[in-house]
Amino acid sequence: MKAKQNRTDSFGKISTVDYNQLQAALSDAQNIVITTHRSPDGDAIGSSLALAGFLKPKQKNVTVIVPDPFPNFLEWMEGATDIVVFESQKEAAEDAIETADVIFSLDYNRFDRVAAMGEVLKSRSCTKVMIDHHIDPDRSYDLILSDTSASSTAELVYRCAKEMNWLDHLNRPIAEALYAGIMTDTGSFKFSSTSAETHRIAAHLMEAGLVPEVVHQRIFDTNSYDRLQLLGYALSKKMDYDAARKVCIIALSLSEKNRFRYQKGDTEGLVNYGLSINGSKMAVFVSEELGGTKFSFRSKGDVNVNEIARAYFNGGGHKNAAGGRVEMKIKDAINYLKDVIENKLEF
Numbered sequence: 001m002k003a004k005q006n007r008t009d010s011f012g013k014i015s016t017v018d019y020n021q022l023q024a025a026l027s028d029a030q031n032i033v034i035t036t037h038r039s040p041d042g043d044a045i046g047s048s049l050a051l052a053g054f055l056k057p058k059q060k061n062v063t064v065i066v067p068d069p070f071p072n073f074l075e076w077m078e079g080a081t082d083i084v085v086f087e088s089q090k091e092a093a094e095d096a097i098e099t100a101d102v103i104f105s106l107d108y109n110r111f112d113r114v115a116a117m118g119e120v121l122k123s124r125s126c127t128k129v130m131i132d133h134h135i136d137p138d139r140s141y142d143l144i145l146s147d148t149s150a151s152s153t154a155e156l157v158y159r160c161a162k163e164m165n166w167l168d169h170l171n172r173p174i175a176e177a178l179y180a181g182i183m184t185d186t187g188s189f190k191f192s193s194t195s196a197e198t199h200r201i202a203a204h205l206m207e208a209g210l211v212p213e214v215v216h217q218r219i220f221d222t223n224s225y226d227r228l229q230l231l232g233y234a235l236s237k238k239m240d241y242d243a244a245r246k247v248c249i250i251a252l253s254l255s256e257k258n259r260f261r262y263q264k265g266d267t268e269g270l271v272n273y274g275l276s277i278n279g280s281k282m283a284v285f286v287s288e289e290l291g292g293t294k295f296s297f298r299s300k301g302d303v304n305v306n307e308i309a310r311a312y313f314n315g316g317g318h319k320n321a322a323g324g325r326v327e328m329k330i331k332d333a334i335n336y337l338k339d340v341i342e343n344k345l346e347f
Contacts, residue, residue: 071265
């Protein structure tokens with residue numbers, strides 16, 4: 001076990017977690033809750049299930065709780081069927097949180113990122129541990145493993161497991177979950193956050209039984225006919241490219257999504273098509289939801305969409321990938337977005 005790190009090491013930027021304290025907290029704990037952010041993605045689910053896989057051999061009661069449903073193309077991971085969805089299983093989720101000795105926050109760094117579940121988590125008096133790679137973490141957590149240079153939260157879970165001497169428990173299901181998180185959050189290893197260490201971790205996961213193409217197929221090659229029809233419609237009818245500002249907007253209303261029998265995750269990755277336009281600097285996917293409109297921002301180079309999302313869209317994330325939300329119908333939300341782009345931003 002290693003003492004508190006407060007340094008720059010081979011993994012990247014400064015980590016503030018004290019692994020001795022984490023070991024002590026987990027040794028005394030019987031009930032452990034692992035939580036992740038609203039609209040869970042591959043990194044959120046993969047890192048959570050991997051951490052649960054590392055903890056279960058230690059005879060702990062481990063519950064993974066998500067604020068709302070996750071895409072069905074992630075349901076193949078071991079343990080996914082046991083995940084508690086706060087939105088539809090509120091009583092079970094609250095009971096698990098109420099009896100928790102340790103609560104982990106994975107892939108988010110503020111309790112307002114988990115909707116109504118955040119208030120329940122904040123009210124619980126127990127050890128709270130953050131493992132995350134987003135900007136500006138809430139420092140009120142008891143233990144923090146935060147590194148904005150990390151490719152993914154799954155990479156940080158692997159790092160934590162290494163420091164805690166848990167890698168003896170690494171098996172194929174855990175390796176697949178970690179790889180799912182790393183692969184999806186790095187855009188299949190093409191984003192700038194992908195480091196040599198990221199590839200070394202992937203190699204170790206392969207040694208533990210991971211077959212990369214199997215995970216890739218389970219996530220990316222399970223499209224429904226309706227999803228492909230929706231993507232075709234969005235790209236052919238709903239893509240608006242401003243060549244002068246080099247910004248692409250793709251917007252879908254709730255009724256348009258319902259026309260194609262939308263399922264959770266059907267628009268995953270859609271925003272990246274806008275960014276792939278030659279010369280594009282920023283792409284925004286605008287999605288109308290019940291009670292508001294969500295934004296997914298992607299950018300290249302020095303265009304900091306984290307700052308844009310924080311300043312104007314009640315959100316945040318990474319420099320080149322962020323999200324936000326406004327309580328507006330989609331027509332008003334698009335007009336607001338265009339006003340911000342035209343009058344508030346410099347390209």
